Amino acid sequence: MVRGAIGLTLISLLGFGFLYSLAGVGVGQLLFPATANGSLLYKDNQIVGSALVAQPFDSDLFFHARPSAGNYDTMALAGSNQARTNPQLRQRIAEARAAVAQRESVPPSAIPGDLITQSGSGIDPHISPASAILQIDRIAKARGLTREQVQALVSAYTEPRQFGFLGRPRVNVLALNLALDTLRGQP
Numbered sequence: 810m811v812r813g814a815i816g817l818t819l820i821s822l823l824g825f826g827f828l829y830s831l832a833g834v835g836v837g838q839l840l841f842p843a844t845a846n847g848s849l850l851y852k853d854n855q856i857v858g859s860a861l862v863a864q865p866f867d868s869d870l871f872f873h874a875r876p877s878a879g880n881y882d883t884m885a886l887a888g889s890n891q892a893r894t895n896p897q898l899r900q901r902i903a904e905a906r907a908a909v910a911q912r913e914s915v916p917p918s919a920i921p922g923d924l925i926t927q928s929g930s931g932i933d934p935h936i937s938p939a940s941a942i943l944q945i946d947r948i949a950k951a952r953g954l955t956r957e958q959v960q961a962l963v964s965a966y967t968e969p970r971q972f973g974f975l976g977r978p979r980v981n982v983l984a985l986n987l988a989l990d991t992l993r994g995q996p
Contacts, residue, residue, distance in 0.1 A: 863934045869951040874982040879931040935979035
């Protein structure tokens with residue numbers, strides 16, 4: 810009886826712990842190699858990041874991502890968990906709204922919510938098309954490009970709703986910033 814239990818345990822461990830995992834990795838690599846490897850993005854044959862993870866951009870030359878509670882660290886995935894009634898959250902949002910309004914030279918009421926609030930994970934790589942459009946003038950001026958050139962790039966990198974009905978249209982900030990570097994007029 811003990812021998813049978815040990816045998817079943819070893820077979821289960823081998824089957825579920827090793828073979829099943831190996832099959833999952835194999836199917837992922839076969840059907841979705843780019844996604845299975847982390848959706849990596851390259852510039853000049855060097856990995857610069859993942860399309861799944863936000864990165865901080867502080868320069869006027871680039872689109873800025875959403876704020877991050879974990880400083881864009883994938884090991885510190887989390888939002889702030891502050892309730893809407895928390896005075897610290899209200900203070901942080903007010904400060905972020907003022908900073909973005911000054912940086913973009915717009916009234917505070919014109920700022921989309923995703924530019925001043927953190928995502929649940931803290932590393933959401935996307936912003937709304939409205940947030941990207943708000944930043945076009947600053948980037949065009951800093952790079953010596955026309956507004957239309959940058960607008961066309963934003964339009965090209967705006968992803969539709971998933972399956973036509975899930976989520977909202979979105980723009981991947983890292984992919985958009987990499988595409989910006991290919992335009993004429995970069996410093």
